[in-house]
Amino acid sequence: MPRYLLSTHTVEGEQREPQGEEQMRETHRRLATIEQEMSASGAWVFSARLHGPETATVVRVTGGEALTTDGPFAESKEHLAGFYMIDAEDLDIALGWATKVSETIERPIEVRPFAGFTDEPGSGG
Amino acid sequence: MSPAAVAERRDVDALTVIDAARVGRIFREESGRSVATLIRVLGDIDLAEDAVQDAFAIALRRWPDEGLPPNPGGWITTTARNRAIDRLRRESRGRELLAELALVAHGDDEVGATEDEEGAVDDDRLRLIFSCCHPALSGEAQVALTLRLLGGLSTEEAARAFLVAEPTMAKRLVRAKRKIKAARIPYRVPADHDLPSRLPAVLAVIYLIYNAGLARPDEPLLCAEAIRLARILSALMPDEPEVAGLLGLLLLTESRRPARLRSDGSLAVLAKQDRSLWDRALIDEGQEIVRRCLRRDQAGPYQLQAAINAVHADATTFEETDWSQIVLLYDRLLELAPTPVVALNRAIAIGELEGPAAAFGLVGELDLEGYQPFHAVRADLLRRLERAEEAASEYERAAALAPTEAERQFLRRGGRAPE
Numbered sequence: 232m233p234r235y236l237l238s239t240h241t242v243e244g245e246q247r248e249p250q251g252e253e254q255m256r257e258t259h260r261r262l263a264t265i266e267q268e269m270s271a272s273g274a275w276v277f278s279a280r281l282h283g284p285e286t287a288t289v290v291r292v293t294g295g296e297a298l299t300t301d302g303p304f305a306e307s308k309e310h311l312a313g314f315y316m317i318d319a320e321d322l323d324i325a326l327g328w329a330t331k332v333s334e335t336i337e338r339p340i341e342v343r344p345f346a347g348f349t350d351e352p353g354s355g356g
Numbered sequence: 357m358s359p360a361a362v363a364e365r366r367d368v369d370a371l372t373v374i375d376a377a378r379v380g381r382i383f384r385e386e387s388g389r390s391v392a393t394l395i396r397v398l399g400d401i402d403l404a405e406d407a408v409q410d411a412f413a414i415a416l417r418r419w420p421d422e423g424l425p426p427n428p429g430g431w432i433t434t435t436a437r438n439r440a441i442d443r444l445r446r447e448s449r450g451r452e453l454l455a456e457l458a459l460v461a462h463g464d465d466e467v468g469a470t471e472d473e474e475g476a477v478d479d480d481r482l483r484l485i486f487s488c489c490h491p492a493l494s495g496e497a498q499v500a501l502t503l504r505l506l507g508g509l510s511t512e513e514a515a516r517a518f519l520v521a522e523p524t525m526a527k528r529l530v531r532a533k534r535k536i537k538a539a540r541i542p543y544r545v546p547a548d549h550d551l552p553s554r555l556p557a558v559l560a561v562i563y564l565i566y567n568a569g570l571a572r573p574d575e576p577l578l579c580a581e582a583i584r585l586a587r588i589l590s591a592l593m594p595d596e597p598e599v600a601g602l603l604g605l606l607l608l609t610e611s612r613r614p615a616r617l618r619s620d621g622s623l624a625v626l627a628k629q630d631r632s633l634w635d636r637a638l639i640d641e642g643q644e645i646v647r648r649c650l651r652r653d654q655a656g657p658y659q660l661q662a663a664i665n666a667v668h669a670d671a672t673t674f675e676e677t678d679w680s681q682i683v684l685l686y687d688r689l690l691e692l693a694p695t696p697v698v699a700l701n702r703a704i705a706i707g708e709l710e711g712p713a714a715a716f717g718l719v720g721e722l723d724l725e726g727y728q729p730f731h732a733v734r735a736d737l738l739r740r741l742e743r744a745e746e747a748a749s750e751y752e753r754a755a756a757l758a759p760t761e762a763e764r765q766f767l768r769r770g771g772r773a774p775e
Contacts, residue, residue: 233540321542322492344539 234276235325237315237332238341241283243308262337265328269317275327276281280313316345374419383412384581387508393433394478395543398440398453400503401533407440407617414439473575481506482592483547485585488543489558490674497532498561500537504529507565516569517575529541529724551596556561559658562586566606571759573617578642582606597652601659608665611638621762627674640670660689679709700730728757736771 236285250258269275284303291298303310315332319325329340385406394404410430411528425431444450481653488501496518503509503517522690546612562585569578586603593599616631618624646666649659664685671677686702699722716737724730731754736746748770755767766772 319540320538322490323542324544326492342539348539 232271232318232348233321233325234316234318234345235322236341236343236345237317237325237329238343239312239314239332239336239338240309240310240341243284243310253317262332265335266281268331269315269328274317274319274324275317276316276318278313278315284310357751372681374424376416379412379416379419382415382428384508386432386623387412388484388506389481390433390436390705391505391508394440395484395505396480398438398545401536403444404436405505407436407443410439411436416507417699422742442627452764455666477590478763479545481588483543485558485589486545486554487536487541487543489554489561490536491554491557492539492541493532493535495561495564497528497535498557499564500525500528501532502561502585503581505660506585506707509577509581516640517572517578555596557596559598562589563606563658566609570609570613570616573621574753579610579613579655581605583610593653596650597654598656598658601644601649601656601662604642604649604662605658605665607638607642608662608669608728611635611642611669618762618766619758619765622766624761629674634669642666643669657689662691664689672684679705679710696724700724700727700733704733707737707740712737716741726757728754728759732771735767739771 262310265277272282286318287303289300289302289304291300315328317328322323322344329342333340366624367414370389379697390408390411391404392399394407395401398404398407405475407421414435415428415432419425421621441454485502489498493501499518500514503514504511509517511526512522514529515522518525520528562582562761565578565585566582569575569580569582572578583603583606586606590599590603598612611634612626612629613637616624624630643666644660646659646662649655662680667678667681667685682705683702685697686705690698690702701717703715703718703722706718716734719730719734719737722730731750733749735747735754738744738750751767751770755764758764758767
């Protein structure tokens with residue numbers, strides 16, 4: 232079965248209207264419902280939220296020596312904030328889940344297939 | 357042999373001669389159907405394309421001697437399927453795939469032996485067009501895939517049609533096919549409740565192919581291909597009014613194509629077209645479609661544009677045009693599709709009904725700076741308002757944006773045909 236990564240990103244310097252506590256609870260409640268639906272239908276594999284990019288550390292091995300540096304790997308404004316790993320028959324079904332999550336968190340979701348999970352010729356299983 | 361017999365023989369030859377050009381025409385007509393079926397059977401676009409190419413190569417060798425089979429399209433599909441299965445049997449990974457296919461086909465050795473089930477085959481082409489026009493693909497990729505897989509255009513032909521280098525077009529196709537495969541873009545017709553969101557992309561791709569052809573008189577393939585696709589779609593989705601609307605719009609636009617260009621290659625506007633050149637058969641067919649749409653009364657943008665063109669087709673001279681009818685139709689179109697281009701066309705119609713001053717007021721409110729027809733319309737209205745100096749500078753602006761040299765010169769002459 233194809234497996235997809237549904238990811239959401241934070242954008243540095245982007246101003247969002249702060250959510251009230253009540254609103255935040257409502258968002259979490261709705262996300263929990265979606266995750267239950269995902270589990271019940273066999274789609275849910277894993278999901279997680281990440282701490283901010285300022286908590287990231289990069290390790291780079293050159294010439295057998297590990298160099299450790301502070302900060303995220305990519306010098307971009309967008310950083311991975313959280314993700315779902317789901318199984319879905321095809322892209323339309325994965326997009327359906329992405330739509331539900333995006334509606335709830337009011338952020339775009341990137342949908343990307345994992346390699347090696349389809350049973351198409353040439354994919355190796 | 358008597359002279360009569362020789363003559364008769366020549367007639368027979370003329371009817372049955374099967375050369376590369378004839379096979380090429382059959383390829384254009386039939387390959388989309390075969391590719392669509394083989395993608396379903398094999399689950400892989402590249403395998404399906406290769407198999408259909410192989411089958412046509414065999415046809416090119418055999419048909420000139422053996423004659424056309426009774427159903428050339430069916431012959432191609434069967435031959436392509438057999439070739440693909442032979443090829444897969446020779447490769448170990450292919451044998452695995454075949455085992456999977458056999459499972460899908462419930463152990464039937466005749467994998468996908470369904471080309472005589474017309475319904476399934478037609479559904480295949482519908483599946484294919486919805487996969488090609490999937491919203492997860494870029495607009496450019498949608499057009500390229502549709503022309504390539506359903507239209508049977510070669511990469512080189514598709515590249516030429518859209519004025520890009522062949523390697524660019526090849527890369528576009530490879531990337532799109534890779535995405536379909538890796539992301540598992542489904543091979544199926546969307547469910548009824550998804551159609552309203554999925555059908556417009558399909559119609560837009562066909563319309564874009566037609567307009568690309570209209571803008572490129574040296575590429576006659578594109579208009580014909582767009583009409584062919586619209587016909588297939590309207591046969592497969594007879595209950596979708598906008599599909600019928602698109603076909604009607606294309607047929608009515610096509611009916612005027614012989615009158616669209618002057619001998620110098622510049623564009624002849626409606627007012628200046630030789631209406632005796634309009635194709636009556638296409639007009640009749642288009643107007644019949646529009647009448648059916650009116651009876652159904654579920655107006656949409658394509659149907660309304662078709663209806664506007666049907667009104668133009670009714671007028672034997674420009675002066676006889678029923679402009680009040682056309683303005684009414686534009687009013688409804690503007691409600692459904694409130695774009696400045698629609699507003700510009702509505703203003704032109706109002707100009708014919710109420711005079712250039714009314715139209716000029718409406719046009720002035722539009723934000724279409726840099727859109728060539730906008731400047732050409734303003735120039736024409738200023739000329740009719742006898743504001744010669746302003747008209748001249750507006751003609752110059754339109755000329756600077758003109759797509760062809762002939763057009764540029766026409767506009768520089770202030771919209772007059774050469775002496």
